[in-house]
Amino acid sequence: xxxxxxxxxxxxxxxxxxxxxxxxxxxxxxxxxWYKQKAKKPPELMFVYSYExxxxxxxxxxxxxxxxxxxxxLNLHLHALQPEDSALYLCASSQGTVPSYEQYxxxxxxxxxx
Amino acid sequence: AQKIxxxxxxxxxxxxxxxTLDCTYDTSDPSYGLFWYKQPSSGEMIFLIYQGSYDQQxxxxxxxxxxxxxxxxxxxxxxxxxxxxxxxxxxxxMREWETASKLTFxxxxxxxxxx
Numbered sequence: 001x002x003x004x005x006x007x008x009x010x011x012x013x014x015x016x017x018x019x020x021x022x023x024x025x026x027x028x029x030x031x032x033x034w035y036k037q038k039a040k041k042p043p044e045l046m047f048v049y050s051y052e053x054x055x056x057x058x059x060x061x062x063x064x065x066x067x068x069x070x071x072x073x074l075n076l077h078l079h080a081l082q083p084e085d086s087a088l089y090l091c092a093s094s095q096g097t098v099p100s101y102e103q104y105x106x107x108x109x110x111x112x113x114x
Numbered sequence: 115a116q117k118i119x120x121x122x123x124x125x126x127x128x129x130x131x132x133x134t135l136d137c138t139y140d141t142s143d144p145s146y147g148l149f150w151y152k153q154p155s156s157g158e159m160i161f162l163i164y165q166g167s168y169d170q171q172x173x174x175x176x177x178x179x180x181x182x183x184x185x186x187x188x189x190x191x192x193x194x195x196x197x198x199x200x201x202x203x204x205x206x207x208m209r210e211w212e213t214a215s216k217l218t219f220x221x222x223x224x225x226x227x228x229x
Contacts (some may be wrong), residue, residue: 031215042205042219043159056215088157099147099209100166103217105159 003027004106006091012112015081021109023074023091029104031097032074034066035090037108043090049074050097081113117141118206118220126226127196134181135191135223137206145211148189150180153203153222162204165189196227 004025013019023032031050035043048056049068057066063085065077074091088110092103119138127133139148150162165173165180173180181190193200206220 033215033217042222045216048215050215090157090159092159097215099145099211099214100164101147102149102161102164104161105151108157110157 004091004093004104006089006106006109008109009107010110010112012114013078013081014114015083017081018077018079020078021076021089021091021111023076023093023106024072025093025104026072027093027095027104028071029093029095030071031094031101032068033092033094033103034074034076035092035105037088037090039087047076048097055097078111081111083113086111086113117218118208120206120220120223122223123221124224124226126228127193128228129198130195132192132194133196133225135193135204135206135225137189137191137220139187139189139206139208141187141208141210143210143212147209148180148182149207149209149217150178150189150191151205151207151219152200153205155202159205163191193225198227198229201225201227 007022034046037043046060047066052068063080067075088108090108091106094101094103146167148165152160163175163178165182177194179192203222205222207217
């Protein structure tokens, strides 16, 4: 099973709302990732969790707050977003963080900020 | 400087024909991994194939093969016997040992398979 699930599939939120994106994997992977992808662009790394600890934050604004409650779950808490934050948010996981491990991606959450 | 370069923004191929999608990379790290992903319009990134920098043989996975030319720093994806379902965006990506958590993507090539 190489499945990474993400909920919700679509999300529309106002600039004053608080919402969360959820990602789950049951492959026993110890590294999990959040990416942001704007239309017609490649994904951009936001955060990396390795063994449930935040290992990389790619200078992401604090209105995005990641959380890894356990090795299978990854959340992204959203607060006071801007319209330019509208994008596809992809979660991924891999066995570890060495170069040979491929990342498996979820289907993404399409976020629209109004 | 771009670490991953995909020079073909769009490609067309007829069904049942083979197609090559180009990818060149730039790194001074001797240990790295190269990946190809497919992204249909639905949005999910689908892992296709992996090539390690120390691998002696070109990687193959079903209809996908990777033409790895280390000296030229190129890692082209070859899709044989194209199918309509192959129409998608294709991304080349790299992970270096030194920054192993980070997967760096190229700008992608949109492939259209025609009848």
